[in-house]
Every structure is written in C-alpha cells, then in structure tokens.
Amino acid sequence: xxxxxxxxxxxxxxxxxxxxxxxxxxxxxxxxxxxxxELAAYHxxxxxxxxxxxxxxxxxxxxxxxxxxxxFVAAGARRRLLEQRRAExxxxxxxxxxxxxxxxxxxxxxxxxxxxxxxxxxxNDVEGDITV
Amino acid sequence: xxxxxxxxxxxxxxxxxxxxxxxxxxxxxxxxTGLLGRNGAGKTTxxxxxxxxxxxxxxxxxxxxxxxxxxxxxxxxxAFIREDQEYPDINVSHAIRAASWCYPxxxxxxxxxxxxxxxxxxxxxxKKLSRGMRSALGIVIGLAARAEVxxxxxxxxxxxxxxxxxxxxxxxxxxxEHPRTILLxxxxxxxxxxxxxxxxxxxxGRVVLDAAADDLRGGAATVSGPVLAVDDxxxxxxxxxxRETGSQASAVIxxxxxxxxxxxxxxxxxxLAPLSLQQLVIHAAARPAENTLERIGA
Numbered sequence: 001x002x003x004x005x006x007x008x009x010x011x012x013x014x015x016x017x018x019x020x021x022x023x024x025x026x027x028x029x030x031x032x033x034x035x036x037x038e039l040a041a042y043h044x045x046x047x048x049x050x051x052x053x054x055x056x057x058x059x060x061x062x063x064x065x066x067x068x069x070x071x072f073v074a075a076g077a078r079r080r081l082l083e084q085r086r087a088e089x090x091x092x093x094x095x096x097x098x099x100x101x102x103x104x105x106x107x108x109x110x111x112x113x114x115x116x117x118x119x120x121x122x123x124n125d126v127e128g129d130i131t132v
Numbered sequence: 133x134x135x136x137x138x139x140x141x142x143x144x145x146x147x148x149x150x151x152x153x154x155x156x157x158x159x160x161x162x163x164x165t166g167l168l169g170r171n172g173a174g175k176t177t178x179x180x181x182x183x184x185x186x187x188x189x190x191x192x193x194x195x196x197x198x199x200x201x202x203x204x205x206x207x208x209x210x211a212f213i214r215e216d217q218e219y220p221d222i223n224v225s226h227a228i229r230a231a232s233w234c235y236p237x238x239x240x241x242x243x244x245x246x247x248x249x250x251x252x253x254x255x256x257x258x259k260k261l262s263r264g265m266r267s268a269l270g271i272v273i274g275l276a277a278r279a280e281v282x283x284x285x286x287x288x289x290x291x292x293x294x295x296x297x298x299x300x301x302x303x304x305x306x307x308x309e310h311p312r313t314i315l316l317x318x319x320x321x322x323x324x325x326x327x328x329x330x331x332x333x334x335x336x337g338r339v340v341l342d343a344a345a346d347d348l349r350g351g352a353a354t355v356s357g358p359v360l361a362v363d364d365x366x367x368x369x370x371x372x373x374x375r376e377t378g379s380q381a382s383a384v385i386x387x388x389x390x391x392x393x394x395x396x397x398x399x400x401x402x403x404l405a406p407l408s409l410q411q412l413v414i415h416a417a418a419r420p421a422e423n424t425l426e427r428i429g430a
Binding site for chain 1: 301308345349408
C-alpha cells in the first residue's frame with residue numbers, strides 16, 4: 001500500500017490523492033487519470049478498491065468517463081477543488097495554529113507578526129502534512 | 133452479486149474436537165478475500181473442505197454453485213495451493229507439465245515467466261528445493277492455472293520479504309488482467325491488507341469477523357497521552373484495551389472519529405494513531421462474543 005495508511009478507507013485515500021493532484025495542477029484538466037489497474041499496481045491495492053476511489057471522484061463530477069478511453073479530469077475541476085480547500089482553510093490550518101499559539105502564550109498580535117514574517121518562506125521549505 | 137463460494141452452517145469435528153463450528157460466509161465471484169486467524173483457528177480445515185479434500189460433519193458448502201466433494205466438474209475449475217504441498221520424485225519442469233494437464237485454463241507462457249521471476253531452476257529435483265523455492269513453485273502453479281477459484285493456504289512458507297512482495301505484485305497483476313475468485317489464508321495480514329477486498333476472521337473454529345476491509349479501516353484507533361486526558365477522552369466510548377505507565381496512558385477505542393473529536397484530541401494534546409488491519413483482527417479475535425462490526429460502525 002505505497003503511500004497509503006490504515007487511518008481511512010483506501011478508496012477514500014485514493015480519491016483524496018487524485019483530488020490533491022488535480023488541485024495542485026499535477027493532473028491538468030482534460031488529462032487522462034491513471035487507470036484502475038495502474039493505480040492498483042502502483043499502490044499495491046485491489047483494483048476494485050482503486051475503481052471505487054475513481055468512482056467517488058466521478059460521482060462528484062471531478063473526472064468524467066470517455067467511453068473506451070478512460071477517465072479524464074473534468075473542466076472546472078481544479079477551480080472547484082481550490083474553492084473547497086479555501087472553505088476548509090480556517091478549520092484545518094488556522095484554528096490549530098491559534099490554539100497552539102495560545103498554549104505557548106503567543107498573543108494574537110505577535111502571531112500576526114510571525115505569519116507576516118513567514119510569508120516570504122518558500123513553499124517548498126514548509127511542505128508536510130499539518131493535519132492529524 | 134453471485135457467489136463463487138458459499139458456506140452455511142458448516143461444522144467439522146474430529147473425535148469430539150470441533151475444528152469448525154457453524155461457519156457461514158460467502159465469497160463474491162471475482163474478488164480477493166483474506167481468510168485470517170491464528171494457527172489452529174480452522175483455516176486449513178475449511179480450505180480442505182472447499183477443495184473437496186475433506187468432508188463436512190454438518191452444513192453446506194457450494195463452490196461455483198455445486199458441492200465440491202467428489203465433484204470433478206467443480207474441482208477442475210479450482211486450484212488449491214497448500215503450504216506443505218508434497219510432490220512425487222520429479223523435477224521442477226515435470227511438476228509444471230503435470231500441473232498443466234490438471235487445469236483447463238493453464239497458461240504455459242505465464243508459468244515460464246513466473247519460474248524465471250522466482251529464479252526456479254527447471255532441472256532441479258523438487259525434493260532438492262529449499263522450503264521457500266517449493267513455496268514459490270506452488271505459487272507459480274496457482275497463478276498459471278488461471279482457475280476460476282484459487283485457494284491459497286499460507287502459500288509462502290520460507291519465502292523472504294522480497295519474494296513475498298513479488299508474489300503479491302504478480303497476484304495483483306494477474307488478477308487485474310484475468311479476474312478470478314481468490315481466497316487467501318494468511319497470518320501476514322498487514323503485508324496483504326491492500327489486496328484484500330474482504331476479510332473473514334476465524335477463531336477457534338468460528339467466524340468472529342466478516343467485513344469489507346475498507347469498512348474496517350479507520351474504525352479503531354489508539355489514543356495516547358497524559359492519563360487524565362486519555363481517560364477524559366475515552367469516557368463513554370467503547371474501549372478495547374487500556375494501558376498505563378507513570379503519567380502516560382494509551383487506549384484502543386472502537387468506532388469512527390469525527391473531525392470534532394479529532395480536534396478535541398489535539399486540544400487535549402493526545403496522539404491518535406489508527407489501528408492497522410492486523411491489530412484490528414487480533415483484537416476482534418480476542419472478543420468473539422461482541423459484534424465487532426457494529427462497534428466499528430461499518
């Protein structure tokens with residue numbers, strides 16, 4: 001199960017990874033999504049599980065089937081994913097940040113200052129999963 | 133959904149010892165199912181009955197819609213690969229040729245490819261093969277048979293980790309291209325977890341868990357941190373195990389966790405780690421009386 005964990009159903013993790021690739025632009029709109037068997041071989045998971053993950057994206061309209069060719073990233077998929085991520089931004093990133101700052105006795109003005117000073121950090125330097 | 137394997141009320145006793153106790157489950161056609169459980173749980177007995185090599189004391193067993201017992205029509209559609217398969221005094225290529233006569237859908241080219249993958253010398257006498265090589269021979273036969281129903285009973289004794297990985301990869305590739313029904317008994321659950329769509333767990337002859345593997349994932353977690361915070365967090369939850377050392381505690385809790393509960397764990401400075409399928413099965417097997425699935429919320 002390359003890169004997957006036991007914390008959530010595998011099909012949901014497959015869907016999430018593909019969605020992240022689409023949001024990051026790694027999978028461009030109109031581009032072919034890896035096939036069920038390609039995903040199964042790469043992640044070493046059952047093809048049925050991989051298919052379920054792709055179908056979850058299809059049900060959300062993020063990918064669409066072209067008969068006999070495969071699944072492709074739908075038009076507007078990236079914009080919709082980014083909107084969704086913006087909506088979740090406060091809960092996923094800001095609230096834990098504020099909570100930890102409070103624990104460390106960093107007041108809100110100091111925190112704002114830290115954030116401002118951090119804004120010239122290159123994105124690649126702070127990669128990593130912040131959620132638990 | 134059709135079922136390649138269907139077992140109901142199956143019991144098998146040996147001189148008063150109940151090896152299988154009213155076992156019932158179904159395996160969907162074209163799926164990979166894991167048959168899990170400790171040594172002596174009854175896995176091999178069950179597989180032998182499915183393969184028509186042993187008879188039930190009570191209950192019904194259907195493979196491809198018919199009883200496998202003394203039924204060549206069913207048995208010719210099935211491959212049974214056992215842990216300790218014995219071979220007559222022949223070499224590897226003879227064993228392969230003999231197997232090719234047994235299975236109508238045998239693929240000779242695939243067999244040759246797999247022999248090379250597993251570095252099996254065709255001229256070597258089977259009796260002179262190491263334990264791992266004998267296991268590999270069984271795997272080659274089981275995959276090249278392309279049987280409608282393939283039963284693997286702990287097929288990798290003596291195989292090292294890279295060779296087992298090769299087995300999983302080839303099994304997956306074969307299954308993707310030529311779908312068939314596979315029932316794999318194993319105790320190396322975490323290694324095989326990704327391949328399994330469904331798990332059936334036996335313990336002391338009884339089915340203690342029968343569920344879609346993905347329904348189990350995320351269904352239980354270990355929460356650890358300061359004793360007071362842990363106890364605060366697990367209050368009112370179903371707890372499988374609680375351990376304590378000094379001011380630290382850890383507990384296995386069952387049931388899905390929502391975002392709010394995860395946030396609460398974070399604010400209590402608790403670490404949450406999902407339980408692996410293997411750990412989940414171990415805990416489930418220790419509690420045959422409870423309805424594990426209901427608790428997990430699947």
